[in-house]
Amino acid sequence: MELDTKDVVVIGGGVVGTAILRQLSFYNLDIALVEKEPDLCEGASKANSGIIHTGFDAPPNTVEAECLERSRKIWPQLVEELKIPFIPCGAVMIATNEEDKEIIEQKYIPNAKENGVETEWLSEEAIKEMNPAITDKVIGGLSIPGEAICDPFTATRSYGELAVLNGAELYLGNGVEQIEKHAEGFKLILEDGSFIFTKYVVNAAGVYSDHIARLIGDNSFTIMARKGQFVLTEEPIEISQVILPVPTAKSKGKLVAPVVFGGFLLGPTAEDQDDKDDRSTTEEGIEEVLTECNKLIPGVSEYESIRQFAGVRAVCSTGDFVIRPSEVDQHMVHAAGIRSTGLSASPGIAEMVIENLETAGLTLVEKNTTMTEIPNLFSDEEEETGEIVCLCRSITRGEIERAIEGPIPPTTIDGVKRRTGATLGECQGNCCVPKILDLLNEHEKISDEPLKGLQQSYVTAGRN
Numbered sequence: 001m002e003l004d005t006k007d008v009v010v011i012g013g014g015v016v017g018t019a020i021l022r023q024l025s026f027y028n029l030d031i032a033l034v035e036k037e038p039d040l041c042e043g044a045s046k047a048n049s050g051i052i053h054t055g056f057d058a059p060p061n062t063v064e065a066e067c068l069e070r071s072r073k074i075w076p077q078l079v080e081e082l083k084i085p086f087i088p089c090g091a092v093m094i095a096t097n098e099e100d101k102e103i104i105e106q107k108y109i110p111n112a113k114e115n116g117v118e119t120e121w122l123s124e125e126a127i128k129e130m131n132p133a134i135t136d137k138v139i140g141g142l143s144i145p146g147e148a149i150c151d152p153f154t155a156t157r158s159y160g161e162l163a164v165l166n167g168a169e170l171y172l173g174n175g176v177e178q179i180e181k182h183a184e185g186f187k188l189i190l191e192d193g194s195f196i197f198t199k200y201v202v203n204a205a206g207v208y209s210d211h212i213a214r215l216i217g218d219n220s221f222t223i224m225a226r227k228g229q230f231v232l233t234e235e236p237i238e239i240s241q242v243i244l245p246v247p248t249a250k251s252k253g254k255l256v257a258p259v260v261f262g263g264f265l266l267g268p269t270a271e272d273q274d275d276k277d278d279r280s281t282t283e284e285g286i287e288e289v290l291t292e293c294n295k296l297i298p299g300v301s302e303y304e305s306i307r308q309f310a311g312v313r314a315v316c317s318t319g320d321f322v323i324r325p326s327e328v329d330q331h332m333v334h335a336a337g338i339r340s341t342g343l344s345a346s347p348g349i350a351e352m353v354i355e356n357l358e359t360a361g362l363t364l365v366e367k368n369t370t371m372t373e374i375p376n377l378f379s380d381e382e383e384e385t386g387e388i389v390c391l392c393r394s395i396t397r398g399e400i401e402r403a404i405e406g407p408i409p410p411t412t413i414d415g416v417k418r419r420t421g422a423t424l425g426e427c428q429g430n431c432c433v434p435k436i437l438d439l440l441n442e443h444e445k446i447s448d449e450p451l452k453g454l455q456q457s458y459v460t461a462g463r464n
């Protein structure tokens with residue numbers, strides 16, 4: 001069955017794919033996004049530290065550094081327009097010995113300067129004043145005031161929603177299986193056998209972007225999977241900034257960061273693995289997180305955790321983001337290998353992809369009228385006072401129903417979680433999951449896999 005004929009189709013509904021879709025939606029184009037999972041934000045974009053990095057530590061003169069530089073200028077307006085929960089808390093990379101201090105002075109201060117990012121050396125006293133829980137071993141540290149935390153779920157969803165409100169189409173739960181060359185572009189064949197003709201394709205398929213490139217015979221890069229495990233706690237920790245260690249050669253190291261919707265995140269690990277889909281947590285991984293974070297915040301390893309989870313980074317064989325037309329066919333533009341800073345870099349990546357599409361021959365004419373702001377979920381007059389469904393986060397039935405009827409209706413518990421914050425609290429859904437399932441049923445918005453991640457849980461016992 002032919003679904004449609006499009007100017008551009010984006011493959012992948014993570015923060016990168018949706019940022020590109022939003023940017024495309026400002027032009028007179030027929031556009032769509034294809035995502036193999038039943039909702040947006042099911043890949044790396046849902047399982048990260050939620051930090052908006054400045055790029056102070058990005059290798060200079062890389063595509064990644066350029067995307068981060070562009071993004072720094074865009075974020076302040078974007079958080080307003082897309083209503084993204086965002087806290088400009090800043091970060092501090094702490095030195096606990098002279099060797100750390102030397103690395104900061106010789107590597108990170110000059111690196112930040114070269115990338116145009118403001119930093120400042122802080123004394124031990126200044127760090128302790130802002131972060132009383134910090135280790136007594138701290139001898140000073142590098143403050144990066146431009147770093148912030150945000151809600152990655154809202155960022156991804158709002159990018160997608162704005163694009164949909166501007167006329168973009170979404171195909172969810174139906175991945176691209178094959179790509180055939182066509183006179184004017186490509187024929188994308190989806191999992192259920194349906195197909196879409198399109199003039200241009202943007203490859204934003206995360207860890208599978210090398211696989212998508214291979215479908216047109218492009219072997220120019222390979223993506224390796226690197227898992228990061230996290231621990232989430234709601235215990236009070238007396239810190240007001242993101243606390244960073246001096247990074248290792250492989251990763252930014254294990255940090256302790258406040259979370260925008262409450263609690264603190266500890267982690268992540270950096271474990272190379274063959275399986276691109278393995279997001280399991282392990283005893284050893286969690287132990288490693290707790291041991292390392294305990295060096296930053298003593299006692300944190302004893303705190304009760306409300307959740308442990310993992311995300312998988314897309315590590316590219318080229319060592320940098322791959323944002324360029326395919327060498328095999330320039331009608332495919334890659335947004336691939338977006339490893340550790342894709343959330344932060346997403347607005348800049350989107351700009352760069354659009355420029356690449358234009359260079360590849362796409363005609364861009366701005367629409368006369370487009371929406372640039374996500375409308376309010378509740379109107380000003382409507383104070384939401386209804387029945388509370390999620391007790392931990394005080395989320396009402398009205399809020400959940402409004403999300404279910406939103407521009408991209410959720411069809412799973414996770415989808416409702418990422419739109420409303422329900423189930424994110426201390427009980428992690430023990431009390432509210434059955435009610436949310438009933439609401440999804442009532443609104444006839446339930447998917448084949450509504451309980452993704454909750455199968456065999458007693459919370460959902462007796463339900464299919």
Ligand SMILES: Cc1cc2nc3c(=O)[nH]c(=O)nc-3n(C[C@H](O)[C@H](O)[C@H](O)COP(=O)(O)OP(=O)(O)OC[C@H]3O[C@@H](n4cnc5c(N)ncnc54)[C@H](O)[C@@H]3O)c2cc1C
Binds near residue numbers: 040044046049310
């Ligand atoms: C542990 C960890 C910590 C991180 N911390 C931060 C941080 O603090 N700040 C920051 O800026 N970044 C961070 N990142 C990086 C950031 O999360 C990623 O760079 C970003 O989410 C990548 O987005 P994406 O859209 O490219 O990939 P994804 O979110 O993985 O999206 C790719 C999508 O493509 C879909 N897909 C794959 N194959 C197909 C197909 N055949 N057809 C259709 N769809 C397909 C997938 O289902 C997926 O939804 C972190 C990452 C990890 C793993």
